[in-house]
Amino acid sequence: MVRFDPTELRKYGGLTLLARGVVEGFLTGIHRSPFKGFSVEFAEHRQYVAGDEIRHIDWRAFGKTDRYYVKEYEEETNLKAYVIVDASASMGFRGSKKSPSKLEYASQVAASLAYLMLHQADAVGLITHDTKVRTLITPKASPKHLLQILRTLEGTVPGGETSLATVWDELAGHHLKRRGVVIILSDFFDGIDPMIKALQHLRHRNHEVMLFQVMAPEEMDFPYKRLTQFRHLELTGEKKIVDPRRLREDYLKNLAAFQTELRERAGKLQVDYHLMRTDTPVAHALGLYLNRRMSQG
Numbered sequence: 001m002v003r004f005d006p007t008e009l010r011k012y013g014g015l016t017l018l019a020r021g022v023v024e025g026f027l028t029g030i031h032r033s034p035f036k037g038f039s040v041e042f043a044e045h046r047q048y049v050a051g052d053e054i055r056h057i058d059w060r061a062f063g064k065t066d067r068y069y070v071k072e073y074e075e076e077t078n079l080k081a082y083v084i085v086d087a088s089a090s091m092g093f094r095g096s097k098k099s100p101s102k103l104e105y106a107s108q109v110a111a112s113l114a115y116l117m118l119h120q121a122d123a124v125g126l127i128t129h130d131t132k133v134r135t136l137i138t139p140k141a142s143p144k145h146l147l148q149i150l151r152t153l154e155g156t157v158p159g160g161e162t163s164l165a166t167v168w169d170e171l172a173g174h175h176l177k178r179r180g181v182v183i184i185l186s187d188f189f190d191g192i193d194p195m196i197k198a199l200q201h202l203r204h205r206n207h208e209v210m211l212f213q214v215m216a217p218e219e220m221d222f223p224y225k226r227l228t229q230f231r232h233l234e235l236t237g238e239k240k241i242v243d244p245r246r247l248r249e250d251y252l253k254n255l256a257a258f259q260t261e262l263r264e265r266a267g268k269l270q271v272d273y274h275l276m277r278t279d280t281p282v283a284h285a286l287g288l289y290l291n292r293r294m295s296q297g
């Protein structure tokens with residue numbers, strides 16, 4: 001396995017620097033990675049403190065510095081992770097002009113998760129899709145592979161209509177054959193029954209599955225008050241002018257019912273569901289992922 005060296009990524013911009021900043025800030029916030037141990041691969045030195053095992057002291061470092069340092073190692077997990085990003089047209093919605101679109105936000109989360117997974121010695125792959133698979137990058141663990149993932153995310157734009165269940169079924173049956181963690185980033189604007197059936201297929205393949213529902217604040221709060229023209233993001237030419245005040249109560253009620261049903265039915269399959277608003281810090285997804293990993297360990 002190629003050792004992941006974040007310094008190799010400094011010369012790249014865009015999602016690379018964002019992902020690095022999110023992950024390093026997150027790891028600093030929790031003080032240290034929960035998956036470090038003394039097992040496989042050298043990760044870094046730290047100063048010896050009372051209680052550390054003497055056998056882990058680096059005597060060469062002591063000879064050079066006259067100080068005691070302990071070698072830390074990173075566990076080799078052999079985990080394969082698949083990050084699936086919904087790139088259908090509805091993911092192009094951004095609400096406020098200052099906010100990222102749902103696809104841009106999902107790409108930031110995906111980039112940060114990929115960076116973290118590689119940092120943790122996991123192999124990570126990327127799948128983007130709308131009505132069909134657009135990109136399929138098989139999981140690997142190397143800095144060059146991460147760059148391929150980040151460049152793909154940067155080049156991904158909203159595409160056609162949503163067909164989540166069909167694509168997930170295809171992936172479960174033909175592409176995701178080795179057990180792994182499957183993380184799906186989407187607004188999940190599709191029928192619940194076919195989505196649950198496809199999730200059952202993924203679980204039947206023994207994948208651990210996490211759902212991140214990416215929503216703009218405007219979709220969650222429906223703050224519109226004046227006559228507003230709404231257009232269908234996935235059907236060209238579909239537009240309608242409505243009084244949002246008359247719709248707001250029913251809209252919020254139906255949205256809450258949809259999210260509750262998705263969360264509860266996914267939960268029965270032991271599939272994690274998490275709501276991610278585009279005004280939520282991206283690092284929140286990293287904490288949810290690590291909590292899942294620790295609970296499964």
